[in-house]
Amino acid sequence: MKIYKHIVLTAIAMFFLLSCSNQKSLQKYLVEKQDDSAFVKLDISSGILQTEGNTLSKEEKDILKTVKKVNVVAFPIKEDNLLEFEKNKQELNDILKQEEYKTLIKFGTNGKGAVLKYLGEVDSIDELIVFASDNQKGFAVFRLLGDDMQPDKMIKLLKGIEKGDVDISKLKSIGKMFEF
Numbered sequence: 001m002k003i004y005k006h007i008v009l010t011a012i013a014m015f016f017l018l019s020c021s022n023q024k025s026l027q028k029y030l031v032e033k034q035d036d037s038a039f040v041k042l043d044i045s046s047g048i049l050q051t052e053g054n055t056l057s058k059e060e061k062d063i064l065k066t067v068k069k070v071n072v073v074a075f076p077i078k079e080d081n082l083l084e085f086e087k088n089k090q091e092l093n094d095i096l097k098q099e100e101y102k103t104l105i106k107f108g109t110n111g112k113g114a115v116l117k118y119l120g121e122v123d124s125i126d127e128l129i130v131f132a133s134d135n136q137k138g139f140a141v142f143r144l145l146g147d148d149m150q151p152d153k154m155i156k157l158l159k160g161i162e163k164g165d166v167d168i169s170k171l172k173s174i175g176k177m178f179e180f
Helices: 002-019 026-035 058-064 082-096 151-162 169-176
Strands: 040-045 067-076 102-109 112-121 124-134 138-149
Touching: 026 067, 026 082, 026 138, 058 151, 067 082, 082 124, 082 138, 124 151, 138 151
Parallel strands: none
Antiparallel strands: 040 067, 067 138, 102 112, 112 124, 124 138
């Protein structure tokens, strides 16, 4: 009986050791950068976006309800941090190349670019990631956490934001880094 118990405990321990991954996740990366003064950080609850002043349609409000939180981490380039910029940009590229991060769209030109990735299923996204970079200005990661977000509906919401239906003034300074 003791041998059986020992075998079961060893098997359970092996399972946990083997299931732990050494790959770094985007969440771990963002948590590590929370206290790094080289980064600009912003966490927004979806409740802030759903204020009385917004003129969203009922459909846009319903879409916004699928977003639980938005994390933004940006690294602006300064005169003395180009090597750190390159190191962090490469680290993010390596993280986002992992197979669990699926690509929706990728574009870029002349040292500027962006990639839209997601976790979950294409018709039921749990995490939407936008990684934008500019070799002259820096990079930013926008991470939207939610439940059952749908790309086509998120595009409708983005169009509402473009029309000015949602107050995104807190994000404008980061967005200016990446005007194409």
